[in-house]
Amino acid sequence: MSKIEIRNVSKKFQLNRNRSLSALEDICLTIPSGQFVAVIGPSGCGKSTLLHLVAALQPVSSGSILIDGESPQALRQKHLLGVAFQDHALLPWLTVESNIALPFRIAERPVDANRVRALIRLVGLEGFEQAQPRQLSGGMRQRAAIARSLCLDPMLLLLDEPFAALDAVTRRVMNIELERVWLEKQLTTILVTHSVEEAVFLADRIVVLSGRPGHVTEILDIPFHRPRVAECTRKDEFHRLIDHLTELLEPVKGGE
Secondary structure, three states, rough: OEEEEEEEEEEEEEEOOOOOEEEEEEEEEOOOOOOOOEEEOOOOOOHHHHHHOOOOOOOOOEEEEEEOEEEEHHHHHHOEEEEEEOOOOOOOOOOOHHHHHHHHHHHHOOOOOOHHHHHHOOOOOOOOOOOOOOOOOHHHHHHHHHHOOOOOOOOOOEOOOOOOOOOOOHHHHHHHHHHHHHHHOOEEEEEEEEOOHHHHHHHOEEEEEOOOOOOEEEEEEEEOOOOOOHHHOOOOOHHHHHHHHHHOOOOOOOOH
């Protein structure tokens, strides 16, 4: 488990010689070890960009990010960041078992067959070890992708819209499954999502970003005990939180 410190982080993209785009501006955020944080905001606000900065997939323009005192780049080189995206990115010619074991080969480490089997059990894919991605449902492919992200026992789990392509029923099932997996591992986790309901169901805290350039407008603690089950989504407080967060995401009256 890892503490994340994001200090005055801004990110600009150079569009051409004379024009740049400010995606994030002066982001300050501390995430304690073992906490599950969801990041929401309007489209184009820089949610995924923020995750990419923490994952060392892009450099910050200014400010700093430290994970237990180390840079994201250092942890990435040590293969200690687990990442899963909306596109499961499973290799179509490999089996479920081989896809999950792939990080061992990329890191040039011996494959730990016991760990691979344990992760397959953890995400509920027993019996599908030798299946190829085309033989799996969308939800099953995302289960495999999450198992792969946990393969090398990462310090930090980063999830960028992992269930966005799924239908509503499957997505809700995957939310319940993700919480079950998270409760067993209790890794420090950042989830980027467009779904306010998903954020409220899964997170300990929700970070709300403004429209571009994204900056933190509110941080909200979620009061529900774990484990959370489907009945949680029927509580009045659950719907009050969704209404409040949805209002925060609406355009400012009179603005563009």
